[in-house]
Amino acid sequence: MSDHHHKETFVTKYIFSQDHKMISKQFLVTGMFMGIIGVLMSMLFRMQIAWPEQSFSIFEAFLGPHQTDGIMNPDIYLALVTIHGTIMVFFVLTAGLSGTFSNLLIPLQIGARDMASGFLNMISYWLFFVSSVVMVISLFVEAGPASAGWTIYPPLSALPQAIPGSGAGMTLWLVSMAIFIASSLIGSLNYIVTVLNLRTKGMKMTRLPLTMWAFFVTAIIGVVSFPVLLSAALLLIFDRSFGTSFYLSDIFISGEVLHYQGGSPVLFEHLFWFLGHPEVYIVLLPALGITSEIISTHSRKPIFGYRAMIGSILAIAFLSTIVWGHHMFISGMNPFLGSVFTFTTLLIAIPSAVKAFNYITTLWKGNLQLNPAMLFSIGLVSTFVTGGLTGLVLGDSALDINIHDTYFVVAHFHLVMGVSAIFGMYAGVYHWFPKMYGRMMNKTLGYWHFWITIVCAYGVFWPMHFIGLAGLPRRYYTNTNFPMFDDLLQINVVITIFALVGGIAQIIFIANFFISIYRGQKATQNPWNSNTLEWTTPVEHIHGNWPGMIPEVHRWPYDYSKRVDPNDDNSDYLHGKDFVLQTTPLLENEEVS
Amino acid sequence: MLALFYIFIGIAIGVSFWQITRILNLRGVIATDEDNAKQGKYSLVFMAFLYAMMVYCLIFMNVLMLPESASIEGEHDDNLFNITFWLIGIVQFVMQFIIFYFTFKYKGNKNRKAKFYADSHKLEVIWTVTPAIVLAFLIGYGLWQWNDVMDLSDDKDAIVIEVYSQQFRWDARYAGDDNTLGLGNVNYIDINKLNTMGVDMSDPNSQDDKQVTELYLPKGRKIHFKFRSQDVLHSAYMPHFRAQMNCVPGMVTEFGFTPKFTTEEMRLNLEVIEKTNGINKIRMAKGEDPYEFDYLLLCNKICGASHYNMQMKITVVEQDEYDKWIAKRPTLASVIK
Numbered sequence: 036m037s038d039h040h041h042k043e044t045f046v047t048k049y050i051f052s053q054d055h056k057m058i059s060k061q062f063l064v065t066g067m068f069m070g071i072i073g074v075l076m077s078m079l080f081r082m083q084i085a086w087p088e089q090s091f092s093i094f095e096a097f098l099g100p101h102q103t104d105g106i107m108n109p110d111i112y113l114a115l116v117t118i119h120g121t122i123m124v125f126f127v128l129t130a131g132l133s134g135t136f137s138n139l140l141i142p143l144q145i146g147a148r149d150m151a152s153g154f155l156n157m158i159s160y161w162l163f164f165v166s167s168v169v170m171v172i173s174l175f176v177e178a179g180p181a182s183a184g185w186t187i188y189p190p191l192s193a194l195p196q197a198i199p200g201s202g203a204g205m206t207l208w209l210v211s212m213a214i215f216i217a218s219s220l221i222g223s224l225n226y227i228v229t230v231l232n233l234r235t236k237g238m239k240m241t242r243l244p245l246t247m248w249a250f251f252v253t254a255i256i257g258v259v260s261f262p263v264l265l266s267a268a269l270l271l272i273f274d275r276s277f278g279t280s281f282y283l284s285d286i287f288i289s290g291e292v293l294h295y296q297g298g299s300p301v302l303f304e305h306l307f308w309f310l311g312h313p314e315v316y317i318v319l320l321p322a323l324g325i326t327s328e329i330i331s332t333h334s335r336k337p338i339f340g341y342r343a344m345i346g347s348i349l350a351i352a353f354l355s356t357i358v359w360g361h362h363m364f365i366s367g368m369n370p371f372l373g374s375v376f377t378f379t380t381l382l383i384a385i386p387s388a389v390k391a392f393n394y395i396t397t398l399w400k401g402n403l404q405l406n407p408a409m410l411f412s413i414g415l416v417s418t419f420v421t422g423g424l425t426g427l428v429l430g431d432s433a434l435d436i437n438i439h440d441t442y443f444v445v446a447h448f449h450l451v452m453g454v455s456a457i458f459g460m461y462a463g464v465y466h467w468f469p470k471m472y473g474r475m476m477n478k479t480l481g482y483w484h485f486w487i488t489i490v491c492a493y494g495v496f497w498p499m500h501f502i503g504l505a506g507l508p509r510r511y512y513t514n515t516n517f518p519m520f521d522d523l524l525q526i527n528v529v530i531t532i533f534a535l536v537g538g539i540a541q542i543i544f545i546a547n548f549f550i551s552i553y554r555g556q557k558a559t560q561n562p563w564n565s566n567t568l569e570w571t572t573p574v575e576h577i578h579g580n581w582p583g584m585i586p587e588v589h590r591w592p593y594d595y596s597k598r599v600d601p602n603d604d605n606s607d608y609l610h611g612k613d614f615v616l617q618t619t620p621l622l623e624n625e626e627v628s
Numbered sequence: 629m630l631a632l633f634y635i636f637i638g639i640a641i642g643v644s645f646w647q648i649t650r651i652l653n654l655r656g657v658i659a660t661d662e663d664n665a666k667q668g669k670y671s672l673v674f675m676a677f678l679y680a681m682m683v684y685c686l687i688f689m690n691v692l693m694l695p696e697s698a699s700i701e702g703e704h705d706d707n708l709f710n711i712t713f714w715l716i717g718i719v720q721f722v723m724q725f726i727i728f729y730f731t732f733k734y735k736g737n738k739n740r741k742a743k744f745y746a747d748s749h750k751l752e753v754i755w756t757v758t759p760a761i762v763l764a765f766l767i768g769y770g771l772w773q774w775n776d777v778m779d780l781s782d783d784k785d786a787i788v789i790e791v792y793s794q795q796f797r798w799d800a801r802y803a804g805d806d807n808t809l810g811l812g813n814v815n816y817i818d819i820n821k822l823n824t825m826g827v828d829m830s831d832p833n834s835q836d837d838k839q840v841t842e843l844y845l846p847k848g849r850k851i852h853f854k855f856r857s858q859d860v861l862h863s864a865y866m867p868h869f870r871a872q873m874n875c876v877p878g879m880v881t882e883f884g885f886t887p888k889f890t891t892e893e894m895r896l897n898l899e900v901i902e903k904t905n906g907i908n909k910i911r912m913a914k915g916e917d918p919y920e921f922d923y924l925l926l927c928n929k930i931c932g933a934s935h936y937n938m939q940m941k942i943t944v945v946e947q948d949e950y951d952k953w954i955a956k957r958p959t960l961a962s963v964i965k
């Protein structure tokens with residue numbers, strides 16, 4: 036491995052780097068770039084919803100041929116929604132989040148010199164890069180990018196006659212996603228192998244920080260479910276290009292009967308959601324892992340219920356693979372299946388509730404250091420609870436009948452996975468920025484960023500529940516054709532204003548991020564007084580992470596504010612400080628949690 | 629409103645730039661006790677904002693919601709929904725309070741020592757078992773209702789209606805005197821002969837079927853819908869009846885309900901009157917025609933450019949009026965030559 040010192044050129048250091056720390060930065064910056072595109076798109080389509088069919092010069096500037104005199108075309112509305120969803124879920128919150136933090140933290144927190152395979156790690160990033168490029172190119176296809184929703188249900192996604200975006204735009208979408216899946220699989224396998232094999236001496240599985248458990252389990256879910264999406268995509272490619280009929284049957288369109296016989300779109304829905312649902316946990320679990328770590332560190336308290344947390348991560352992971360049907364209650368599948376999926380879906384609420392309660396108990400009687408990272412983590416707990424609760428409504432098949440595919444769903448999933456995971460990602464960046472760049476981010480900007488963002492997040496998504504309950508379907512270009520929805524327009528205007536302010540406020544973060552890389556205050560080795568191994572490495576990055584031997588681990592990572600006498604809150608801190616590094620040997624007859 | 633929007637945008641951009649320039653002289657990076665005190669207070673302020681918004685929406689948006697269920701089967705839906713909503717509402721209010729109050733209460737300072745509290749078997753059991761019990765109830769009620777709604781086997785005298793979707797319109801076919809729909813398949817579509825729904829006219833059951841572009845339903849009779857699509861997925865969404873089912877090419881899907889109020893009755897429903905008045909106030913201000921309540925069927929599965937404009941009116945009437953209406957519709961045999 037990288038113990039020997041290689042001669043580094045610019046190319047091997049910054050571009051084709053095999054060092055996990057550099058790769059993690061590459062993932063982060065690429066993810067941020069894609070995130071900017073995704074957020075911009077949401078701002079554009081929100082403007083169309085609030086001020087339907089109004090002319091904006093912004094549209095003229097951004098939408099090129101897909102607008103007439105500054106008025107957005109219906110086709111491109113759907114395309115924007117589709118690409119927004121795709122980018123946010125996969126490019127930002129899968130690759131951007133997991134890619135960044137799994138790469139950065141796995142070797143550092145388990146005590147390894149690098150990933151099991153630096154080369155594969157590099158390949159994983161570059162496949163992600165290529166898939167991002169292909170996705171971005173697809174935006175410039177003449178007929179427009181993919182527009183069938185991020186769920187790309189056929190036949191809409193299979194037939195260019197049905198929607199122009201299902202031509203070359205859809206082809207590029209599929210190519211991009213196929214490459215993306217390859218990237219994700221290679222990355223995940225690497226993470227799994229690394230966690231299993233490269234832990235330092237004394238780092239038992241039950242001494243891993245919860246971040247590691249979260250990333251490890253996330254990688255397993257990815258390996259189990261992404262291949263199914265790949266096969267779904269391949270079959271769709273066959274249907275589109277080679278005349279097979281996996282998903283298509285009995286179709287009459289543009290005045291002719293197509294030759295497809297015997298396929299079923301419901302099959303696609305099953306395959307898609309077999310990934311699609313676990314995907315939301317692929318997005319969410321890393322964020323929850325990051326939050327566990329940050330809430331504990333900044334509360335100066337051990338995470339409450341470490342074993343229960345691991346248990347609930349495992350339970351969520353297992354259950355997440357058998358709940359996909361809750362997206363399909365009214366797809367025409369057998370109602371009995373609907374019953375089964377209602378049951379498993381509501382079961383998943385239990386481990387989720389356990390996690391929320393454990394976070395709150397960790398805050399209780401803490402000594403909360405309200406750094407931006409901590410605030411974003413607390414924000415995550417808040418939005419996770421809000422969004423999780425509405426899951427009880429949607430997961431109940433009888434209730435889902437009437438709110439399926441309305442804005443209620445949009446509000447639910449944005450809070451529980453969109454906003455929560457984004458908050459987790461921000462928390463992670465604020466917390467580990469010193470580890471990535473050797474400098475600190477500015478806290479005042481961090482505070483502004485947090486409060487504006489959480490106000491806007493709630494301002495956008497809380498009222499959205501109610502327009503959903505009023506029966507407003509999602510993916511509508513405008514609601515003006517239904518007088519019954521006229522009274523919702525004002526709410527939509529307010530939502531859009533919050534969305535625009537919230538979107539623009541992200542400039543604060545981007546500025547803070549890039550300025551801090553160059554001008555931020557130099558970081559100390561362990562700025563947050565944290566227990567975990569990554570803070571025992573030097574501030575300056577070196578190959579192999581530790582200059583000498585890899586340190587040995589003697590205890591779990593959450594000995595914050597541990598007392599000499601654990602039952603006496605007034606006794607002195609163990610070792611005189613409110614944290615005990617994992618590398619500190621246990622005292623004789625010290626109680627272990 | 630648009631002016632307000634530009635002002636907000638202006639403020640947001642202004643604040644961003646102002647803050648970014650300040651970064652050059654602000655070099656604070658780690659929260660001090662002062663920061664903790666300040667952020668703790670902001671946490672309370674935010675909580676006040678959150679509560680104000682939650683309460684405002686709950687109270688003032690109530691009038692915008694769908695009126696009570698217009699189908700008999702939907703009553704339990706509303707019931708279950710209310711129970712669930714109260715439950716999650718209470719939990720939401722309590723949990724958000726705890727989260728932001730704790731943030732304030734336990735804000736750090738030099739003199740505070742955190743409590744070392746790593747585990748409690750008892751607490752873990754409590755918050756595993758409590759949700760489990762509550763969920764068991766919700767699951768039980770939900771599944772009972774689901775099976776009730778989805779089970780169409782015992783409705784021998786239900787009226788059978790086919791709802792047919794295509795980009796971007798709805799049609800419907802009543803099964804006629806025999807209450808049996810003739811076979812349909814896209815291969816039978818013949819626009820010139822007006823066979824737009826692809827009905828097999830060699831099937832004896834097809835002869836008395838009646839094709840319409842608007843749904844009339846008799847109050848108090850179970851309706852057994854069968855859905856078809858000729859091109860892409862659509863979804864037949866009838867929110868007032870708490871009814872929705874996807875329309876899937878190559879397959880027939882089903883749903884059923886029993887209308888409870890005629891359209892006329894529903895227009896006299898207090899919730900409907902209030903909502904309609906609200907809408908008409910807005911429409912009047914814009915100089916648009918007044919709106920009158922009608923049941924609607926909307927498309928609720930993304931299906932192409934005009935997905936947002938795919939609707940069909942539903943009118944619920946008394947049985948005798950329905951009988952008169954359906955008698956006047958021409959049979960397919962007389963239309964498709």
Ligand code: HEM
Nearest residue numbers: 074077116117120123124184185186445453509510511534
């Ligand atoms: C800037 C903040 C955001 C705003 C204002 C926003 C707004 C919206 C809205 C209004 C829709 C529904 C449009 C429609 O159905 O017509 C939507 C769709 C979606 N958004 Fe977001 N969103 C934001 C951030 C995110 C994030 C962080 C995620 C990550 C999970 C995300 C994922 C999605 C997905 C998956 C869809 C569904 C796309 C589809 O219907 O195919 N969004 N967004």
Ligand SMILES: [Cu+2]
Nearest residue numbers: 312359361362
């Ligand atoms: Cu799901």
Ligand SMILES: [Cu+2]
Nearest residue numbers: 862927931938
């Ligand atoms: Cu449609």
